Amino acid sequence: MRVVHVSQPVTGGVAAVVLELVRAQRDLGWSVVVVCPPGPLADRVRAVGVDVRTWRAGRHPGLSVAGEAVRLRRLLRDIGADVVHLHSSKAGMVGRLVVRGRRPTLFQPHMWSFQSAGGVVSRAARIWERVAARWTHRLVCVSDDELAAGRAAGVRGSAEVVCNGVDVERFHPGDRAAARARLGLPDVPTAVCVGRLVPYKGQDQLLAAWPLVRAQVPDARLVLVGDGPMAQRWRAACDDESVRWWGADDAVADFYAAADVVVLPSREEGMALVPLEAMACGRSVVAFDVSGVRQSVGEAGAVLPAGDVAGLAEAVAVRLADPSAADLEGAHGRRRVELLFDRRQVADQVATLVDEVLVGAR
Incomplete structure (x- = not known):
C-alpha cells in the first residue's frame, strides 16, 4: 500500500493531523509519502523516518495554481501512489485538478474554503467544491457540522465523518x-x-x-x-x-x-x-x-x-x-x-477508509 498525503499547510492543526496519520500508517507497514512545502511538517515527517517530497505552493488560489499543478503532477507521477489523500483547500483544489479521479482520492477539507472567505471568493469556492466532488472517492469531514455545511453547499458524493483526535499520552493533566x-x-x-x-x-x-x-x-x-x-x-x-x-x-x-x-x-x-x-x-x-x-x-x-x-x-x-x-x-x-477522541481510533478509521476506496477502485 502506497499512500501519498498532500498538504499545503505545514503548521497548525492540519499539519498535526497529517503527522499523526503518517505515523499510524507507517506503523501498519504501508509505504507513506508526504508532499508539502518546506517547513515544520516536512521536518517532523522526516524525523519519524517517512519520505517527504517538496511541493512549493502558496496558501491562496491565484495565478500560481497552474505552476503548482504542474509540479504536483510530476511528483505524483514519480511516486506512483495507490491512494492520494488531500488535506485542506489548496491541496484539495490542485490535487483534484491533477488526479481527476484517475487514482483513489480522499479529500479532507479541515474547514471548507468557502467558510473562511466572503463575497465572490466564497461563491466561487462553493461552485468549485460541487464540481470537484466528482473527482473525490471519499470526502472525509472532521465533524458532523462540517459535513452538514458541505451538503448545504451542494457538495455530493460518498462521505464519512472522522473526528479529529489527539495523543492522550502527549497531552495529559499536569501541575x-x-x-x-x-x-x-x-x-x-x-x-x-x-x-x-x-x-x-x-x-x-x-x-x-x-x-x-x-x-x-x-x-x-x-x-x-x-x-x-x-x-x-x-x-x-x-x-x-x-x-x-x-x-x-x-x-x-x-x-x-x-x-x-x-x-x-x-x-x-x-x-x-x-x-x-x-x-x-x-x-x-x-x-x-x-x-x-x-x-x-x-x-x-x-x-x-x-x-x-x-x-x-x-x-x-x-x-x-x-x-x-x-x-x-x-x-x-x-x-x-x-x-x-484518542488519535489511535482516528487512525484506525482513516485506514479503513483507505482500504475501502482502494478495493472499490480495483
Whole structure:
C-alpha cells in the first residue's frame, strides 16, 4: 500500500493531523509519502523516518495554481501512489485538478474554503467544491457540522465523518503551578488562547471581551499563543498589560497545563484541535458555537452563541474566579477525550477508509 498525503499547510492543526496519520500508517507497514512545502511538517515527517517530497505552493488560489499543478503532477507521477489523500483547500483544489479521479482520492477539507472567505471568493469556492466532488472517492469531514455545511453547499458524493483526535499520552493533566514556573508566568488566574492570529480564529473577539473579564477578576492574565498576519494590528490596538503576546510555540501542552481555562473564540472551524488538546490536559474550555465545537466539548466547559462577546467574557470570568469548578469540567473533558477522541481510533478509521476506496477502485 502506497499512500501519498498532500498538504499545503505545514503548521497548525492540519499539519498535526497529517503527522499523526503518517505515523499510524507507517506503523501498519504501508509505504507513506508526504508532499508539502518546506517547513515544520516536512521536518517532523522526516524525523519519524517517512519520505517527504517538496511541493512549493502558496496558501491562496491565484495565478500560481497552474505552476503548482504542474509540479504536483510530476511528483505524483514519480511516486506512483495507490491512494492520494488531500488535506485542506489548496491541496484539495490542485490535487483534484491533477488526479481527476484517475487514482483513489480522499479529500479532507479541515474547514471548507468557502467558510473562511466572503463575497465572490466564497461563491466561487462553493461552485468549485460541487464540481470537484466528482473527482473525490471519499470526502472525509472532521465533524458532523462540517459535513452538514458541505451538503448545504451542494457538495455530493460518498462521505464519512472522522473526528479529529489527539495523543492522550502527549497531552495529559499536569501541575498548573509547575507549568507556570517553566514558562515564567505569574501564578494568577490565567486564560490561554492557542491559534494562528487570523480573522477566522477570532482573537479580536476575545480581546474585546477581556476588559469585561478583568472587571470581575482584576488580577487575571491572558496568554495568546500563536502568530499570524493580524498580530501587528491587534497588538497595536491593545494596550492592556495583562495580555501576554507569546508568539508561536510548539510546546503547547505547557500552556494548557498553565491555564485555568482555555478559550476558543473562533468565527469558523472544522473541528478545532485546541479544545481536544485542552480537554486531554484536564482543562475547562470556553468556546463559540462554531463547527465541531459542541461535538467535541460536550460538558467539558461552556459553548456560547457565535459572536456573543459578553457571554464569552462572563463564562471565562466565572471559571477564573472558581478554578476548582473549572477543574471538574476539565476532568470530564479528559474522560471524554479518552473515550471519543484518542488519535489511535482516528487512525484506525482513516485506514479503513483507505482500504475501502482502494478495493472499490480495483
